Amino acid sequence: MNNIYKLLFEQKHITEKQFTFLESIRKEEIISLYYELRTVLYIGILLFTGGIGYLIYENIGSLGHILLMLLLGTLIITGFYYISKFAKPYAHDLVTVKLVYFDYLLILVSLLIIGLFTYIQVYFEIVAILASWSSYLSASLFFFMAYRYDNRALLAMGITALAAALGFTFTPIAWTANDGVSTNYTHIIAILLGVSLYVSGYLSEKENIKPHFKFTYQNFGLITFYLGCLSGIFYTAFDIPYTLVALGSAVFMSFYTWKTKAFLFFLYSNISAYIAFSYLFFELVSNTSDGYILLIYYFPCTCIGYIVFLVKKKSHFAHE
Amino acid sequence: MNKSFIAYDIIALEKKKILSTSQSLYKSKLISEKQWDGIREAFNTNLYSPSVFMRVLLFILSYIGFSTAAVPFGFIFMDLDNIGFQILFTIVGILLLFLTEKVLIQNKHHYLSGVTEAGLFSGFSFIALGILFNEPENILVYPIVLFILSALASIRYLNRVTLLLSIAFLGWIIFQTLVDIGGYAKAVIPFAFMLYFGLLFLGTLKLEKTFTNIIFNDFYSILKAVSLTCFYVAGNYFVVRELSIDLMGINLTEDEDIPFAYLFYAFTLLIPLGYIYWGIKKKRILFLRVGLMTTALSVMTFIYYFSTITPVVVVTISGALLIISALILLNYLKKPRHGFTRENMILNETHSKDLTAFIASQTLGGNSTPTEDESYFGGGGFGGGGANSNW
Incomplete structure (x- = not known):
C-alpha cells in the first residue's frame, strides 16, 4: 500500500475534489512554506533582539548610542503603526487577526520596548534605582500586550518575567541545573505563585475572560508549585513538611485531574507524588537495619506496577 | 525486505498510518467530521500507541524498571568469571527481546508505546555488552558488532533511533578502517x-x-x-x-x-x-x-x-536580515506563486499554540532580568525544530 489518498478515494471516504487537492500536495505540486517561514522569522527575532540587547551594553557612551536609540524608537513606532492598523478591539474571547505575522510583530515590538527601556536605564544611570522594578515593568508590559492583543506567547513570557521579578529563574527545561530557587523564602514564594497562577487559570475560564489562557496559566502554575515543593524537600532543613505538602497536594491533584481528564497535569502530579512518596519511604527505611532489601525491589516493583496501571487504564485518556 | 522479517503486523501499521494521516486532515478541516468518523470506523486497529508525553513517561519508567530488575540477578551470579558474564548478559538480552516481542508486540499489540522501546534498547544493550565484555583488541570489532545489532533492530522493530545509530556506526567502521591503513x-x-x-x-x-x-x-x-x-x-x-x-x-x-x-x-x-x-x-x-x-x-x-566585525554585530545583522526576508516572502506568497504558498495546508501533528507559547517563553528571554549582563540571551536552549519523535 503506497498511497493513502488513493485508497481513501477508492473506498469512497473522500470526494474526487478532495482527492485531487491532496494528490497535488503529495506530489509536491504545491508546497506550503508555513513552518519554514515562521521558523526563519522566529530565529530572526531571537537573534536580532538578542544582538540589540547586547549591543546596548557595549555601546553605552560611544558615538553609536543616540543612533541606536533612534533606531529602536523608529522600529517600535513602525511596529505599533502596523499593530494598530490590523488589531481588533479588545474582547474577552479568542481574537483572530488577518495579518499572518501579527503574533511575531507583537513579540518583536514588546522585546524592543524592553530593549529601549533598558537602554534608557543604563544611559541615565538609574539602574540601581529601578533594578528591582524593571522586571516587574517588563512583566506588566508582557501581560498588557498579551491581554490587549490576545497572545499566549506573550502571556507565557510575562509569567516567566514575573517569576524572575520574584527572585527565581524559571526554566523547567533546565531545572536540574537550576539553582534559582535557593533560599527558603523563595520556595514559599514559588509555591504561592504556583497556586495563584493555577487559580488565575481557573478564573479565566470561569469568568470567561480569555478562557484560552487557562492552559498556559495552569501549566506554569503546576510546574512552579511542584518545583517549589520538591526543591524545598532537597535544599532546606524542613524536608518532611515540604514532602507532606507535595505528597498531599499531588495526590489530591492526581484524583482531580483524573476526573477532569487533564492528562498532562495528571502526569505532573503523579511524578511529584512519586518523588515525594519515594523520599518518605527512603527516610523511613533508612532508620531500620534490614531495610535495604526493600530498596532493591522498590524501583522495579513501583515502576512496573505504575506501567501496568497506565496501560490498563489507557482508554480513560483516549481523547488525548 | 522480506515482510515477515518485520516483527509488527504490517496491515495494522498501515491502518494506523492511515488513521493518523486522516486525523491531521480532519484537524486541518480538509475532510468533514462525517468523513473522519467513517474512516475511523473503517481503519480501526487494536494497536496501543499512546501520545508523546505518555510514551516518554512509559519509556523512562520501563527503562528504570528493566535495568533495576537485573540487580537482584546480579547478586545471585556474583562469582562468575568473564565468560560466564558474557553468557549471562547475552541470555538476559535475548530473553528481554523475546519477552518484548511475544508479550508486548504480539499479545498486547504495543507499537511505539515507550515500553517496547525500553525493552528493545535494554535487550540489545545486554547482548552488545555480552559480546563485547571481554574487550576485544581490535577496535574495529566494536563498531561492526554495534552496527549489526542496530541495523537488525531498525529493520525488525522499525526503530528510528537505532536507524540513526546504525548510520553512525557504519561511519565509524569507515573511519577506523582508513585510520588503520x-x-x-x-x-x-x-x-x-x-x-x-x-x-x-x-x-x-x-x-x-x-x-x-x-x-x-x-x-x-x-x-x-x-x-x-x-x-x-x-x-x-x-x-x-x-x-x-x-x-x-x-x-x-x-x-x-x-x-x-x-x-x-x-x-x-x-x-x-x-x-x-x-x-x-x-x-x-x-x-x-x-x-x-x-x-x-x-x-x-x-x-x-x-570576518573582522564582532560576533554580536553579525548576530544582530543576520537577525534583521532573516526578519526582513521572511516578511518579504510572506507578503510575496500572499497568493500561491510557482507552486509555493505561505498558507498551512496540512497541520503538523504537534501543531499547538500552547506549545509555541511555552517554547517562546523559554527561548526569547522573558525569564531574565534586564540588570544582568547578557540579559537578552535568555534561556538559550533551542527546543523547537525536533519534529521526529523517536520513541
Missing part, C-alpha cells in the same frame, strides 16, 4: 565520508522505489535528511580543518592551510546553494530545508575565518 588513506577521509553519505542518499532513493509502503515513508525521510546534511558536513571547511587538527594530529600555523583547502571552500559555498537551487527548481521541500540550514552553517564558517 594510514598514510594517504587518512587524507581521503573527508572524501570517503562524502562518498558514503552520497551513496546513502542514492541508496535511499532506490529503496524508496523498491519498497513502496506508507509505513516506511518516515524512515526514508530520516535517511534522506541525514545523508544530505552529513554529505555537506563532511565537506565543510571548518569541520575538515578542525578535525584534521584534532584527530589526525596535523599541525597547522595561522598561515598554513589543510590539503585541498580550496576544494573545501568550494564545497562549503556551493553545496548549500546547490541544495536550495535544486529545492526551488524541482520543488523539493526537503532540499529547501536542508539548504537553509546548511546555508546558515556556511555563513558561520566563512564569518569565523574571514
